[in-house]
Amino acid sequence: MSRQAPTIRRRESVVGEGWPSTVPPLLRRIYAGRGAHDLASAQPKLAQLLPPDGLSNIDAATALLADAIASGERILVVGDFDCDGATACAVAVRGLRMLGARDIVHAVPNRVTHGYGLSPALVESLAHLSPSLLVTVDHGIACHAGIRAAKALGWRVLVTDHHLPGDALPGADAIVNPNQPGDTFPSKVLAGVGVIFYVLMALRARLRGQGDTRAAEADLGSLLDLVAVGTVADLVPLDANNRALVSAGLRRLRSRRGCTGLQALIEISGREAARLTAADIGFAIGPRINAAGRLEDMAIGIECLLSDDAAHARELADTLHQINAERRAVQQSMLDDAEAAVARRTPVEPAGAGVCLFDADWHPGVVGLVASKMKDMLHRPVIAFAPAEPDSEQLRGSARSIPGLHIRDVLAAVDVAHPQLIERFGGHAMAAGLTLQRDRFDAFAAAFGEAVDRMLDPALLRAELLTDGALRGEEFDIVHAAHLRDAGPWGQGFPEPLFDGEFAVVDWKIVGSRHLKLTLRLDGHPRPLSAIHFGGWREIAPSARERVVYRLAPDDYRGGDAVQLVVEHREALAIA
Incomplete structure (x- = not known):
């Protein structure tokens, strides 16, 4: 190939x-x-934003938050270890503080220790914080076990997410996700950071209606720089609604009114703020934030985005810059391995259009980048796997697809046909993640290849x-x-x-x-x-x-x- x-x-x-x-x-x-x-459609403005009331459960979500704020209860925001999750966490923390939250803490899973999302292991590690309300951002729709663990501790749970749900929704107190069944919000492509921004807009409206003077003065527009970065970095489609959000965020960044951490990241990446583009976010800013979650701990990235101290933010941005340099070296080594494996047509690839790659020495935080690059090179759907941690028998895979093939639907089809192969999966049309045991890799690769061949129109295999x-x-x-x-x-x-x-x-x-x-x-x-x-x-x-x-x-x-x-x-x- x-x-x-x-x-x-x-x-x-x-x-x-x-x-x-x-x-x-x-x-x-x-x-x-x-x-x-x-x-108007070419250059949409904030005045054209879709109203929040189209989101299912938005009233229940804002009621949970308003009650917690009024009672002075502790709110725990749990982010995710990619750029969308990090910016969503920063938006939630900053926005809730603007709207009167006095006791707010945040956390993020460690990729190796906790795995993806709100897992029981993460809940156990956070039990000492004793929040009254836990808010997930950019995840939660697939975290059934973690939400059950949080509820067992007496916590209320608000899920804000944009990923596609499975057959059943988790037992949270409220779920805001434009992609959940029955939701009538016209745009289904909000990023995770966009979803929590919409929740904050609706919360501000509720509090203003209750006569809250702090809410009346809250400038949520100051968060749009973070919304823009998370939206662009997560590669969601830029429909008119998302373009309005990103355009407004770019205007803040270009005028140097962005948060201190983003300004430090722009400087250290060698970009000029006045001429910053979405491409600069995608190729320079986003990767430096993402690198923390891939190789280290996304807590560093979130701390950078929450810092208002210029010297501290610059120090954290420098750390992210160094981690990103390491990530690029690891990525290039893994790409060289992947290209060599495909060129040799080794058993890592079964016959068919779907490509599965695995190397015992690969890093689980970088497999998504490898899958994306190989997908572009081969114009085939690709899943790259690595051990969840060194010498682990559990593999973590990251899938990337080509236009016309819904990759999460492919994984769902494999799961239905072979119920014991995949331990866990989730994602979007173009990108997804999964875990499975190492001794089931060959069987999964064959099943994946069969599913792709069955579901993909061969005409789509010609790159255009x-x-x-x-x-x-x-x-x-x-x-x-x-x-x-x-x-x-x-x-x-x-x-x-x-x-x-x-x-x-x-x-x-x-x-x-x-x-x-x-x-x-x-x-x-x-x-x-x-x-x-x-x-x-x-x-x-x-x-x-x-x-x-x-x-x-x-x-x-x-x-x-x-x-x-x-x-x-x-x-x-x-x-x-």
Whole structure:
């Protein structure tokens, strides 16, 4: 099995009337290609946010919180060990304090010690805190045993989550999850941090209705920087509602009004706050927060997001930066192992479209990144497994899927057909997690392959690159590059603009060990164009003429009015 060469297809876009003159024709075309046919749908504002009252159980949830606040009871917020869970925890703690909570504590499971979510082991370790109300953020919908353990201690439990539920809901006092049965909230793609932000909005409205002056003054908008980071990092689709949240959060970060911890992370990652984009969150900020949960303890990441002391936040950001560097080294080693295993077609991969990978030396906190990279390379659904801890007989797997295959449904189908294989699973359409015993790996890999072959349309196994067509010669300038950068937020479901065209390769050189710096020329364009293809060196020199899929971006290294093409894909063309 080898790297897939994608089919390049151009989006169809029909640009309507009524656009203001401030939106250039190029952006109108790009927005139309994503289904946004007017300024309101292209650049949604906070005023367009969906109201919280569409969320099931929102009244019961806010009643639990309002009662706990009024009584001065202890509230325990339990987060998750990824960026969405960390930002959700910080939003919950900061927001509840704004709304009058006087006794609020937080915790997060350790990936190795407790496993995912609210487990009985985590509840036992938190028993000394004796909260009256436990609030889960970004998890809980699958934590039946942990919730039973918490209820047995006399705690009330509020679950806020966005993951897909199983056949039965846990026995919490209230559950807020747009994906639970019967929920009528129009957007099903809120991240975990978005769900708790909505709960806080509804709680503020309840308290204001009761005449609470603190609630009347509470500025929940100050939490939108955290909402933006968690939403982008969790790769949920950026529908209009999520884009409104992320846009508002980016405005706070660009104006340097973000929380102290995020400002420290922006600085240490080498990004410029004034020009921060969703891509910067996805590639620089989110990974540094995520790294804590992958290799160390997400408590470090949450502490950074909750700190209001600049020196302390900078120290924590530096720690996260170092952990992330370690994560990248571990990830590259594991990716090298995975690529070698696939190239050898060893028994890690049964016949069929579904790919399962396992190595006894892999780290459980990084398997999701390996699965994602291998999924992109092979254009196949991939599950990567590692021992839950060194020498453990339990494996933890992380699954990533391709468009058109709901990976959690695949795992559910395997569980129904082979009830003893999987110990636990959960997730989304495109990503999921599971645990199983090591001696059942081969049987699971075979069952997974069979399920994928049965449920996946073979036509979907051909990778496809959707582009926004070609740029005209006059559009290769800093004005259009800046418009493209600032017109988002771009992300899942609202992809960053990609263009394609045929270019002559005037010059090229290897940068580092894996990247290609290219000088390209477009027919009829007077000036050569600078391009960079990260990871583009594969021991084969570029052809004299190539079809290139690229993004147009300001060249921050050269500055001024310089632009560059950021290459996503190249393929050789025959010389006429």
